[in-house]
Amino acid sequence: xxxxxxxxxxxxxxxxxxxxxxxxxxxxxxxxxxxxxxxxxxxxxxxxxxxxxxxxxxxxxxxxxxxxxxxxxxxxxxxxxxxxxxxxxxxxxxxxxxxxxxxxxxxxxxxxxxxxxxxxxxxxxxxxxxxxxxxxxxxxxxxxx
Amino acid sequence: xxxxxxxxxxxxxxxxxxxxxxxxxxxxxxxxxxxxxxxxxxxxxxxxxxxxxxxxxxxxxxxxxxxxxxxxxxxxxxxxxxxxxxxxxxxxxxxxxxxxxxxxxxxxxxxxxxxxxxxxxxxxxxxxxxxxxxxxxxxxxxxxxxxxxxxxxxxxxxxxxxxxxxxxxxxxxxxxxxxxxxxxxxxxxxxxxxxxxxxxxxxxxxxxxxxxxxxxxxxxxxxxxxxxxxxxxxxxxxxxxxxxxxxxxxxxxxxxxxxxxxxxxxxxxxxxxxxxxxxxxxxxxx
Numbered sequence: 186x187x188x189x190x191x192x193x194x195x196x197x198x199x200x201x202x203x204x205x206x207x208x209x210x211x212x213x214x215x216x217x218x219x220x221x222x223x224x225x226x227x228x229x230x231x232x233x234x235x236x237x238x239x240x241x242x243x244x245x246x247x248x249x250x251x252x253x254x255x256x257x258x259x260x261x262x263x264x265x266x267x268x269x270x271x272x273x274x275x276x277x278x279x280x281x282x283x284x285x286x287x288x289x290x291x292x293x294x295x296x297x298x299x300x301x302x303x304x305x306x307x308x309x310x311x312x313x314x315x316x317x318x319x320x321x322x323x324x325x326x327x328x329x330x
Numbered sequence: 331x332x333x334x335x336x337x338x339x340x341x342x343x344x345x346x347x348x349x350x351x352x353x354x355x356x357x358x359x360x361x362x363x364x365x366x367x368x369x370x371x372x373x374x375x376x377x378x379x380x381x382x383x384x385x386x387x388x389x390x391x392x393x394x395x396x397x398x399x400x401x402x403x404x405x406x407x408x409x410x411x412x413x414x415x416x417x418x419x420x421x422x423x424x425x426x427x428x429x430x431x432x433x434x435x436x437x438x439x440x441x442x443x444x445x446x447x448x449x450x451x452x453x454x455x456x457x458x459x460x461x462x463x464x465x466x467x468x469x470x471x472x473x474x475x476x477x478x479x480x481x482x483x484x485x486x487x488x489x490x491x492x493x494x495x496x497x498x499x500x501x502x503x504x505x506x507x508x509x510x511x512x513x514x515x516x517x518x519x520x521x522x523x524x525x526x527x528x529x530x531x532x533x534x535x536x537x538x539x540x541x542x543x544x545x546x547x548x549x550x551x552x553x554x555x556x557x558x559x560x561x562x563x564x565x566x567x568x569x570x571x572x573x574x575x576x577x578x579x580x581x582x583x584x585x586x587x588x589x590x591x592x593x594x595x596x597x598x599x600x601x602x603x604x605x606x607x608x609x610x611x612x613x614x615x616x
Contacts, residue, residue, distance in 0.1 A: 187516035192375040193379050195379070224369060226365075226366050228369075236386060263385075264385075
Protein backbone atom coordinates (compact mmCIF):
# COMPACT_ATOMS: atom_id res chain seq x y z
CA UNK A 186 0.00 0.00 0.00
CA UNK A 187 1.91 3.03 -1.29
CA UNK A 188 -0.30 5.59 0.42
CA UNK A 189 0.30 4.06 3.86
CA UNK A 190 4.06 4.00 3.35
CA UNK A 191 4.06 7.57 2.05
CA UNK A 192 2.04 8.68 5.08
CA UNK A 193 4.37 6.97 7.54
CA UNK A 194 7.07 9.57 6.95
CA UNK A 195 4.59 12.46 6.96
CA UNK A 196 3.22 12.12 10.47
CA UNK A 197 5.79 11.23 13.12
CA UNK A 198 4.21 11.36 16.57
CA UNK A 199 6.79 11.85 19.26
CA UNK A 200 7.06 10.35 22.72
CA UNK A 201 9.53 12.27 24.84
CA UNK A 202 11.23 10.40 27.68
CA UNK A 203 13.60 11.98 30.19
CA UNK A 204 16.02 9.42 31.69
CA UNK A 205 18.07 11.32 34.24
CA UNK A 206 18.78 14.43 32.27
CA UNK A 207 19.57 17.84 33.73
CA UNK A 208 16.44 19.16 31.93
CA UNK A 209 18.51 21.22 29.49
CA UNK A 210 17.70 18.98 26.52
CA UNK A 211 14.07 18.56 27.66
CA UNK A 212 13.55 22.29 27.49
CA UNK A 213 15.05 22.30 24.00
CA UNK A 214 12.74 19.45 22.93
CA UNK A 215 9.75 21.44 24.19
CA UNK A 216 11.12 24.54 22.43
CA UNK A 217 10.55 22.71 19.13
CA UNK A 218 6.80 22.88 19.78
CA UNK A 219 6.75 26.66 20.27
CA UNK A 220 5.60 29.02 17.49
CA UNK A 221 9.24 29.85 16.64
CA UNK A 222 10.11 26.32 15.47
CA UNK A 223 6.60 24.80 15.20
CA UNK A 224 7.36 21.16 14.40
CA UNK A 225 3.65 20.56 13.73
CA UNK A 226 4.47 21.92 10.24
CA UNK A 227 5.98 18.48 9.57
CA UNK A 228 3.08 16.69 11.25
CA UNK A 229 5.01 16.05 14.46
CA UNK A 230 2.85 15.95 17.56
CA UNK A 231 4.10 15.45 21.11
CA UNK A 232 2.17 12.46 22.47
CA UNK A 233 1.83 11.46 26.09
CA UNK A 234 1.07 7.85 25.26
CA UNK A 235 3.65 5.31 23.96
CA UNK A 236 0.90 3.36 22.16
CA UNK A 237 0.27 6.32 19.86
CA UNK A 238 3.90 7.24 19.26
CA UNK A 239 6.18 6.57 16.28
CA UNK A 240 9.38 8.22 17.40
CA UNK A 241 10.86 7.79 20.88
CA UNK A 242 12.92 10.88 21.77
CA UNK A 243 15.17 10.10 24.72
CA UNK A 244 17.21 12.63 26.69
CA UNK A 245 19.75 12.09 29.46
CA UNK A 246 22.00 9.17 30.45
CA UNK A 247 20.41 5.83 31.31
CA UNK A 248 20.67 4.82 34.96
CA UNK A 249 19.72 1.52 36.57
CA UNK A 250 16.22 2.68 37.53
CA UNK A 251 15.23 4.28 34.22
CA UNK A 252 16.58 1.43 32.06
CA UNK A 253 13.62 -0.73 33.04
CA UNK A 254 11.12 2.07 32.32
CA UNK A 255 12.79 2.86 28.99
CA UNK A 256 12.61 -0.77 27.83
CA UNK A 257 8.96 -0.93 28.91
CA UNK A 258 8.09 2.24 26.97
CA UNK A 259 9.96 1.03 23.89
CA UNK A 260 8.11 -2.26 23.89
CA UNK A 261 4.77 -0.42 24.02
CA UNK A 262 5.46 1.65 20.90
CA UNK A 263 3.92 -0.16 17.91
CA UNK A 264 6.10 -0.83 14.83
CA UNK A 265 7.44 0.87 12.74
CA UNK A 266 9.30 2.88 15.37
CA UNK A 267 12.41 5.02 15.65
CA UNK A 268 14.61 5.96 18.61
CA UNK A 269 16.43 9.28 18.74
CA UNK A 270 19.02 10.00 21.44
CA UNK A 271 19.03 13.75 22.09
CA UNK A 272 22.01 15.38 23.79
CA UNK A 273 25.52 14.24 24.61
CA UNK A 274 24.39 12.39 27.76
CA UNK A 275 21.86 10.31 25.80
CA UNK A 276 24.46 9.58 23.12
CA UNK A 277 27.31 8.42 25.35
CA UNK A 278 26.59 9.19 28.99
CA UNK A 279 28.31 12.57 28.71
CA UNK A 280 29.78 14.01 31.91
CA UNK A 281 28.00 11.30 33.89
CA UNK A 282 29.57 8.35 32.06
CA UNK A 283 31.71 7.21 35.01
CA UNK A 284 29.09 7.61 37.71
CA UNK A 285 28.31 4.54 39.83
CA UNK A 286 24.58 4.63 38.94
CA UNK A 287 24.89 5.29 35.20
CA UNK A 288 24.76 2.58 32.54
CA UNK A 289 25.82 4.98 29.78
CA UNK A 290 24.12 6.17 26.59
CA UNK A 291 20.70 5.07 25.40
CA UNK A 292 22.33 2.57 23.01
CA UNK A 293 23.25 0.42 26.03
CA UNK A 294 19.55 -0.43 26.35
CA UNK A 295 17.80 0.25 23.02
CA UNK A 296 18.76 0.21 19.33
CA UNK A 297 19.28 3.92 18.62
CA UNK A 298 18.61 5.14 15.07
CA UNK A 299 19.81 8.75 15.27
CA UNK A 300 22.23 10.48 17.65
CA UNK A 301 21.77 14.22 18.17
CA UNK A 302 24.87 15.52 20.02
CA UNK A 303 25.10 18.84 21.86
CA UNK A 304 24.94 20.11 25.42
CA UNK A 305 22.18 21.08 25.28
CA UNK A 306 21.17 19.96 21.78
CA UNK A 307 19.74 22.95 19.89
CA UNK A 308 16.14 22.77 18.63
CA UNK A 309 17.37 23.02 15.03
CA UNK A 310 19.58 19.98 15.65
CA UNK A 311 16.68 18.05 17.19
CA UNK A 312 14.41 18.81 14.20
CA UNK A 313 17.29 17.80 11.92
CA UNK A 314 17.60 14.55 13.88
CA UNK A 315 13.92 13.72 13.45
CA UNK A 316 14.12 14.47 9.72
CA UNK A 317 17.16 12.17 9.50
CA UNK A 318 15.24 9.45 11.34
CA UNK A 319 12.35 9.84 8.87
CA UNK A 320 14.74 9.51 5.93
CA UNK A 321 16.03 6.31 7.49
CA UNK A 322 12.47 5.10 7.93
CA UNK A 323 11.70 6.05 4.31
CA UNK A 324 14.64 3.91 3.17
CA UNK A 325 13.47 1.05 5.37
CA UNK A 326 9.90 1.08 3.98
CA UNK A 327 11.13 1.79 0.46
CA UNK A 328 9.80 5.25 -0.37
CA UNK A 329 13.16 7.08 -0.35
CA UNK A 330 13.60 9.72 -3.02
CA UNK B 331 -32.82 2.72 -5.73
CA UNK B 332 -32.11 6.44 -5.70
CA UNK B 333 -32.04 6.42 -1.89
CA UNK B 334 -29.44 3.65 -1.83
CA UNK B 335 -27.17 5.74 -4.04
CA UNK B 336 -27.63 8.80 -1.80
CA UNK B 337 -26.66 6.69 1.23
CA UNK B 338 -23.56 5.25 -0.51
CA UNK B 339 -22.38 8.69 -1.66
CA UNK B 340 -22.90 10.06 1.86
CA UNK B 341 -20.89 7.22 3.43
CA UNK B 342 -18.00 7.86 1.03
CA UNK B 343 -18.05 11.68 1.01
CA UNK B 344 -18.67 12.33 4.73
CA UNK B 345 -15.22 11.19 5.98
CA UNK B 346 -13.55 13.21 3.20
CA UNK B 347 -15.39 16.34 4.37
CA UNK B 348 -14.74 15.47 8.02
CA UNK B 349 -11.01 14.95 7.43
CA UNK B 350 -10.74 18.19 5.49
CA UNK B 351 -12.58 20.04 8.27
CA UNK B 352 -10.15 18.50 10.79
CA UNK B 353 -7.28 19.81 8.63
CA UNK B 354 -8.82 23.29 8.52
CA UNK B 355 -9.25 23.02 12.29
CA UNK B 356 -5.54 22.31 12.83
CA UNK B 357 -4.48 25.05 10.40
CA UNK B 358 -6.74 27.73 11.93
CA UNK B 359 -5.77 26.71 15.48
CA UNK B 360 -2.08 26.98 14.54
CA UNK B 361 -2.61 30.41 13.01
CA UNK B 362 -4.51 31.62 16.07
CA UNK B 363 -1.53 30.51 18.18
CA UNK B 364 0.93 32.31 15.89
CA UNK B 365 2.25 29.10 14.29
CA UNK B 366 2.42 28.08 10.63
CA UNK B 367 0.54 24.84 11.10
CA UNK B 368 0.54 21.44 9.35
CA UNK B 369 -0.60 20.90 5.74
CA UNK B 370 -4.35 20.86 5.11
CA UNK B 371 -4.38 17.10 4.43
CA UNK B 372 -2.37 16.23 7.56
CA UNK B 373 -5.33 14.34 9.15
CA UNK B 374 -5.33 11.98 6.14
CA UNK B 375 -1.57 11.38 6.55
CA UNK B 376 -2.19 10.58 10.23
CA UNK B 377 -5.08 8.28 9.31
CA UNK B 378 -3.13 6.24 6.76
CA UNK B 379 -0.06 6.11 8.97
CA UNK B 380 -2.16 4.68 11.80
CA UNK B 381 -3.54 2.04 9.41
CA UNK B 382 0.03 0.90 8.75
CA UNK B 383 0.99 0.44 12.41
CA UNK B 384 1.05 -2.96 14.09
CA UNK B 385 -1.99 -4.05 16.07
CA UNK B 386 -1.61 -4.25 19.83
CA UNK B 387 -4.52 -6.06 21.43
CA UNK B 388 -5.23 -5.33 25.07
CA UNK B 389 -8.82 -6.51 24.89
CA UNK B 390 -10.69 -8.14 22.00
CA UNK B 391 -14.06 -6.98 23.25
CA UNK B 392 -12.88 -3.43 22.76
CA UNK B 393 -12.58 -3.93 18.99
CA UNK B 394 -16.19 -5.09 18.72
CA UNK B 395 -17.41 -1.99 20.57
CA UNK B 396 -15.26 0.22 18.35
CA UNK B 397 -16.82 -1.33 15.22
CA UNK B 398 -20.21 -0.77 16.89
CA UNK B 399 -19.31 2.88 17.41
CA UNK B 400 -18.52 3.25 13.70
CA UNK B 401 -21.55 1.35 12.44
CA UNK B 402 -24.08 3.15 14.65
CA UNK B 403 -22.56 6.48 13.62
CA UNK B 404 -22.82 5.59 9.92
CA UNK B 405 -26.42 4.45 10.49
CA UNK B 406 -27.24 7.80 12.12
CA UNK B 407 -25.65 9.66 9.20
CA UNK B 408 -27.64 7.60 6.69
CA UNK B 409 -30.82 8.48 8.63
CA UNK B 410 -29.94 12.14 8.24
CA UNK B 411 -29.18 12.12 4.50
CA UNK B 412 -32.28 10.03 3.76
CA UNK B 413 -34.35 12.56 5.78
CA UNK B 414 -35.74 9.97 8.17
CA UNK B 415 -36.97 10.16 11.77
CA UNK B 416 -35.06 12.68 13.90
CA UNK B 417 -35.88 10.97 17.21
CA UNK B 418 -34.51 7.63 15.95
CA UNK B 419 -31.37 9.43 14.77
CA UNK B 420 -30.82 10.80 18.28
CA UNK B 421 -31.21 7.29 19.72
CA UNK B 422 -28.70 5.86 17.21
CA UNK B 423 -26.27 8.61 18.18
CA UNK B 424 -26.79 7.59 21.80
CA UNK B 425 -26.06 3.93 20.99
CA UNK B 426 -22.87 5.02 19.21
CA UNK B 427 -21.75 7.02 22.25
CA UNK B 428 -22.46 4.14 24.61
CA UNK B 429 -20.48 1.73 22.36
CA UNK B 430 -17.49 4.02 22.65
CA UNK B 431 -17.85 4.18 26.45
CA UNK B 432 -18.02 0.36 26.63
CA UNK B 433 -14.87 0.19 24.48
CA UNK B 434 -13.15 2.30 27.11
CA UNK B 435 -14.45 0.13 29.96
CA UNK B 436 -13.54 -3.18 28.30
CA UNK B 437 -9.81 -3.01 29.08
CA UNK B 438 -8.14 -2.82 32.44
CA UNK B 439 -6.17 0.42 32.14
CA UNK B 440 -7.25 2.92 34.83
CA UNK B 441 -6.67 5.82 32.41
CA UNK B 442 -9.06 4.23 29.94
CA UNK B 443 -11.62 3.79 32.74
CA UNK B 444 -11.24 7.43 33.79
CA UNK B 445 -11.74 8.51 30.18
CA UNK B 446 -14.79 6.27 29.82
CA UNK B 447 -16.29 7.70 33.02
CA UNK B 448 -15.80 11.18 31.67
CA UNK B 449 -17.26 10.19 28.29
CA UNK B 450 -20.34 8.95 30.19
CA UNK B 451 -20.57 12.34 31.89
CA UNK B 452 -20.40 13.97 28.45
CA UNK B 453 -23.28 11.80 27.24
CA UNK B 454 -25.20 12.76 30.39
CA UNK B 455 -24.56 16.40 29.49
CA UNK B 456 -25.55 16.43 25.80
CA UNK B 457 -28.09 13.64 25.39
CA UNK B 458 -31.04 15.48 27.07
CA UNK B 459 -30.37 18.52 24.87
CA UNK B 460 -30.46 16.37 21.71
CA UNK B 461 -33.70 14.70 22.84
CA UNK B 462 -35.30 18.05 23.60
CA UNK B 463 -34.13 19.31 20.19
CA UNK B 464 -36.10 16.49 18.55
CA UNK B 465 -39.07 17.40 20.75
CA UNK B 466 -38.75 21.07 19.73
CA UNK B 467 -38.82 20.08 16.06
CA UNK B 468 -41.96 18.04 16.81
CA UNK B 469 -43.55 21.05 18.51
CA UNK B 470 -42.98 23.28 15.46
CA UNK B 471 -43.61 20.85 12.60
CA UNK B 472 -45.92 18.30 14.21
CA UNK B 473 -43.63 15.51 13.02
CA UNK B 474 -40.25 13.98 13.84
CA UNK B 475 -39.47 13.44 10.14
CA UNK B 476 -36.51 15.40 8.78
CA UNK B 477 -38.21 15.56 5.36
CA UNK B 478 -40.95 17.71 6.96
CA UNK B 479 -38.27 20.24 7.98
CA UNK B 480 -37.24 20.61 4.35
CA UNK B 481 -40.86 21.10 3.24
CA UNK B 482 -41.74 23.91 5.67
CA UNK B 483 -41.16 27.42 4.30
CA UNK B 484 -39.93 29.16 7.49
CA UNK B 485 -36.56 28.03 8.87
CA UNK B 486 -36.53 26.30 12.25
CA UNK B 487 -34.15 28.95 13.56
CA UNK B 488 -36.98 31.51 13.74
CA UNK B 489 -38.86 29.56 16.40
CA UNK B 490 -36.13 27.36 17.88
CA UNK B 491 -33.19 29.77 18.31
CA UNK B 492 -32.72 28.96 22.05
CA UNK B 493 -32.45 25.25 21.17
CA UNK B 494 -29.98 26.21 18.44
CA UNK B 495 -27.74 27.89 21.04
CA UNK B 496 -27.96 24.75 23.21
CA UNK B 497 -27.02 22.65 20.15
CA UNK B 498 -23.88 24.77 19.63
CA UNK B 499 -22.80 23.72 23.15
CA UNK B 500 -23.45 20.09 22.15
CA UNK B 501 -21.25 20.60 19.06
CA UNK B 502 -18.38 21.72 21.31
CA UNK B 503 -18.78 18.61 23.48
CA UNK B 504 -19.03 16.34 20.44
CA UNK B 505 -15.93 17.86 18.82
CA UNK B 506 -14.12 17.35 22.16
CA UNK B 507 -12.96 20.96 22.23
CA UNK B 508 -12.19 23.31 25.12
CA UNK B 509 -13.87 24.05 27.50
CA UNK B 510 -15.34 20.53 27.18
CA UNK B 511 -12.15 18.65 26.27
CA UNK B 512 -12.84 16.17 29.06
CA UNK B 513 -12.59 12.54 27.98
CA UNK B 514 -9.79 12.27 25.41
CA UNK B 515 -7.38 15.10 26.35
CA UNK B 516 -7.44 16.33 22.78
CA UNK B 517 -5.00 19.16 23.47
CA UNK B 518 -3.53 18.26 26.85
CA UNK B 519 -1.83 15.08 25.66
CA UNK B 520 -0.24 14.36 29.00
CA UNK B 521 -3.32 14.65 31.18
CA UNK B 522 -4.87 11.22 31.94
CA UNK B 523 -2.36 9.97 29.30
CA UNK B 524 -5.01 10.11 26.55
CA UNK B 525 -8.21 9.38 28.43
CA UNK B 526 -10.52 6.89 26.74
CA UNK B 527 -8.11 6.60 23.78
CA UNK B 528 -5.21 5.32 25.92
CA UNK B 529 -5.58 1.64 24.99
CA UNK B 530 -6.78 2.29 21.43
CA UNK B 531 -3.77 2.25 19.12
CA UNK B 532 -2.72 1.70 15.53
CA UNK B 533 -5.49 0.76 13.05
CA UNK B 534 -8.13 1.00 15.79
CA UNK B 535 -7.11 4.58 16.51
CA UNK B 536 -7.63 5.20 12.78
CA UNK B 537 -11.09 3.64 13.13
CA UNK B 538 -12.00 6.04 15.94
CA UNK B 539 -10.63 8.97 13.92
CA UNK B 540 -12.84 7.91 11.01
CA UNK B 541 -15.86 7.73 13.33
CA UNK B 542 -15.07 11.17 14.71
CA UNK B 543 -15.10 12.56 11.16
CA UNK B 544 -18.53 10.99 10.56
CA UNK B 545 -19.68 12.39 13.91
CA UNK B 546 -18.47 15.89 13.04
CA UNK B 547 -20.31 15.86 9.70
CA UNK B 548 -23.43 14.46 11.40
CA UNK B 549 -23.58 17.09 14.15
CA UNK B 550 -22.86 19.88 11.66
CA UNK B 551 -25.68 18.40 9.55
CA UNK B 552 -28.04 18.60 12.55
CA UNK B 553 -27.06 22.26 12.98
CA UNK B 554 -27.63 22.89 9.26
CA UNK B 555 -31.22 21.58 9.61
CA UNK B 556 -32.07 24.78 11.44
CA UNK B 557 -32.00 26.67 8.11
CA UNK B 558 -32.80 23.87 5.69
CA UNK B 559 -33.80 25.96 2.66
CA UNK B 560 -32.01 26.99 0.48
CA UNK B 561 -28.97 24.70 0.40
CA UNK B 562 -26.28 27.41 0.39
CA UNK B 563 -27.59 28.93 3.65
CA UNK B 564 -27.59 25.41 5.12
CA UNK B 565 -23.90 24.92 4.28
CA UNK B 566 -23.05 28.46 5.40
CA UNK B 567 -24.69 28.05 8.80
CA UNK B 568 -22.83 24.75 9.41
CA UNK B 569 -19.48 26.31 8.45
CA UNK B 570 -20.17 29.37 10.62
CA UNK B 571 -20.92 27.09 13.60
CA UNK B 572 -17.67 25.18 12.90
CA UNK B 573 -15.51 28.32 12.82
CA UNK B 574 -17.25 29.61 15.95
CA UNK B 575 -16.31 26.37 17.74
CA UNK B 576 -12.65 26.79 16.71
CA UNK B 577 -12.59 30.31 18.16
CA UNK B 578 -14.31 29.14 21.37
CA UNK B 579 -11.77 26.31 21.58
CA UNK B 580 -8.84 28.70 21.36
CA UNK B 581 -10.05 31.40 23.76
CA UNK B 582 -11.16 29.03 26.52
CA UNK B 583 -9.37 27.10 29.21
CA UNK B 584 -10.39 23.48 29.79
CA UNK B 585 -12.97 23.00 32.55
CA UNK B 586 -13.80 20.08 34.82
CA UNK B 587 -16.36 17.38 34.06
CA UNK B 588 -18.65 18.51 36.90
CA UNK B 589 -18.67 22.06 35.56
CA UNK B 590 -19.59 20.73 32.12
CA UNK B 591 -22.66 18.87 33.40
CA UNK B 592 -23.77 21.84 35.54
CA UNK B 593 -23.29 24.27 32.63
CA UNK B 594 -25.09 22.22 29.97
CA UNK B 595 -27.99 21.42 32.30
CA UNK B 596 -28.30 24.96 33.69
CA UNK B 597 -27.99 26.76 30.34
CA UNK B 598 -28.69 24.20 27.59
CA UNK B 599 -31.51 22.32 29.25
CA UNK B 600 -33.24 25.46 30.59
CA UNK B 601 -33.07 27.10 27.14
CA UNK B 602 -34.59 23.98 25.54
CA UNK B 603 -37.38 23.58 28.09
CA UNK B 604 -38.33 27.29 27.97
CA UNK B 605 -38.36 27.14 24.18
CA UNK B 606 -40.65 24.11 24.04
CA UNK B 607 -42.90 25.45 26.80
CA UNK B 608 -43.25 28.74 24.89
CA UNK B 609 -44.14 26.91 21.65
CA UNK B 610 -46.89 24.88 23.37
CA UNK B 611 -48.14 28.01 25.19
CA UNK B 612 -48.48 29.88 21.87
CA UNK B 613 -50.28 26.90 20.35
CA UNK B 614 -52.74 26.92 23.25
CA UNK B 615 -53.43 30.65 22.83
CA UNK B 616 -54.12 30.55 19.07
